[in-house]
Amino acid sequence: MSFTTLDKANYMISAMARLLKDAESAFMGVASFLPFMAIVLAKKLYNPDLIWYSIVGYNPNPKHLPMSTVHPWISKYCDAKLQLAELFDISARGELDVVFLAGAQIDQRGYLNNSHVYINGKRVQFPGGAGGALLHATARRPIVWQGKHDRRIFVKEVQRITAAGKPYRVVSPLCIFKFDEKAGKLVVDTIHPWSSYEEIKEKTEFDVNDAPTTPPPTEEEIELMNRIDPHGIRKIVLE
Amino acid sequence: MVVMSLEEAAELVKDGSLICLSGNLLYRIPAAFVRELARQEKKNLRVMKTAGGYDVDLLCGLGCAKEVIAGFVSFEAFGLAKNFRKAVEEGRVKYSENTCYTVIAALRAAAYGIPFIPIADISKSYFVKERGFKFVENPYGGGKVLTVPAIKPEFAIIHVQKADEDGNALIYGPWFEDVLMARAAEKIIITTEMIVPKEDLRRDIDAVWIPSYKVVAVVEVPKGAYPGACPPYYDPDFEMMEKYANLDEEGLKKHIWEVRP
Structure with missing residues (x-):
């Protein structure tokens, strides 16, 4: 069986949406197409009471995926005003359940580097971690996601710690990691059907284990994803 | 009354100033003002913002900025902010990296009048x-x-939908850090989609969160956030952003004269 880029994005979104089934609240930052869709899916299919804190307001009700996940029109469909600074306060007070965070580098402790790396002595600059440093440290269940999976991204130890915290899950295009409390590091929880233990081992700098296959998205989930994002913008993340 | 032209307002900002910019990514950014700063070839600016994009990138790409105090600088779906990135990698700009929360904390301390x-x-x-x-x-x-x-910006530069001729200003939609930076800064420069009579602004008093007492300039700049958005009047110009994201330094120099104001 072969999987298109869109299929792979759908698997990742579906997995993230299911992680929100019992969540109390969720926040996603900028440039977050997959979390955006996962939250919409979770609210529609599994958890209508899920509280969505967004950058532009409290509990948005978007009808489709915008090109910018902080697009102005989202603020028109919110239940209440919520300024960005207050969202950080919510997390600092320990009131934020799930936060979606991306990492340019992710290490086996679950720490993220979105700052910069040095390759052969030359600095390569990333955008910065946005709100990640605070949110990773203070949200109850950080979910880390990344659209690519290779040895430069999934490293033993990040070169710079932009954000430190304990991820609840890490969703990659090859697999899903969870945090093993006893070992104090990430372990593979499920492997996507187009990948394998061998591939993940080859493309991850830290030690990995074999694991069961990630369950597929349901018809209902796929139909909803296609409705929210008919043009397949969500593919960009994996390209 | 502090109404003036874009050119006059930008002249208030001297080389080396610490400026804090309004909006977030492509949303209600003081884009026209930033282009005018670049046309006036400002140098050594220190630029502060939680999450910058076009505005910060342009000031870095054209050699106007020497320091960026921010938590994030990027173009979201349009990729990385190339000019910012290159300037930092080559050491022309110091990226005083923060997390958005600590930029806010520094502004809060300044706003509260505490060290x-x-x-x-x-x-x-x-x-x-x-x-x-x-x-x-x-x-x-x-x-x-x-x-x-605390970090106290010399200027908060804020693009809004409406202001009166004294600089009392209204924001529709999310404030981001704009109301906070107005409290924290020494001086405020307002660029606005339209200057309206005081009685019009009073009718919308629940949205008027920037009082005029520190405003030193009000400039009427329709489409002042372009290619960013200024809701409810216009959306981001995604086509222009895509074009912008691929400009080199020569392209940038043309861009600031071609896109007016």
Whole structure:
């Protein structure tokens, strides 16, 4: 069986949406197409009471995926005003359940580097971690996601710690990691059907284990994803 | 009355100034003002913002900025902010990296008129040491608490939907850090989609959160956030952003004269 880029994005979104089934609240930052869709899916299919804190307001009700996940029109469909600074306060007070965070580098402790790396002595600059440093440290269940999976991204130890915290899950295009409390590091929880233990081992700098296959998205989930994002913008993340 | 032209307002900002820019990514950014700063070839600006994009990138790409104090600089779906990135990699611009929360904390301390402010413990993040954020003993007990020093911008440069001729200003939609930076800064420059009579602004009083007392310039600039958005009047110009994201320095120089104001 072969999987298109869109299929792979759908698997990742579906997995993230299911992680929100019992969540109390969720926040996603900028440039977050997959979390955006996962939250919409979770609210529609599994958890209508899920509280969505967004950058532009409290509990948005978007009808489709915008090109910018902080697009102005989202603020028109919110239940209440919520300024960005207050969202950080919510997390600092320990009131934020799930936060979606991306990492340019992710290490086996679950720490993220979105700052910069040095390759052969030359600095390569990333955008910065946005709100990640605070949110990773203070949200109850950080979910880390990344659209690519290779040895430069999934490293033993990040070169710079932009954000430190304990991820609840890490969703990659090859697999899903969870945090093993006893070992104090990430372990593979499920492997996507187009990948394998061998591939993940080859493309991850830290030690990995074999694991069961990630369950597929349901018809209902796929139909909803296609409705929210008919043009397949969500593919960009994996390209 | 402090109404003036874009050129006159930009002349108030001297080389080396610390400026804080309104909006977030592509949303209500003072884009026209930033282009005018670049046309006037400002140098050594220190630029502060939680999450920058076009505005910060342009000032870095054209050699106007020497320091960026921010938590994030990028173009979201349009990729990385190339000019910012290159300037930092080549050492022409110092990226004083923060997390958005500590930029806000620094502005809050300035706004509250206090020298520093305690924050949640994020001390594992590398930039905490690089920025020199220090722990102090909680005088009320309970151990140590991390702190962030105040940063007081010389100018808050804020693009809004409506203002009166004194600079009382209204924001529709999310404020981001704009109301806070208006409190924190020494002086405020307002660029506005339209200057309206006081009685019109009063009808919308619930949205008027920037009082005029520190406003030193009001400039009427329709489409002043372009290619960013200024809701409810216009959306971001995604086509222009895509074009912009691929401009080199020569292209940037043309861009600031071609896109007027």
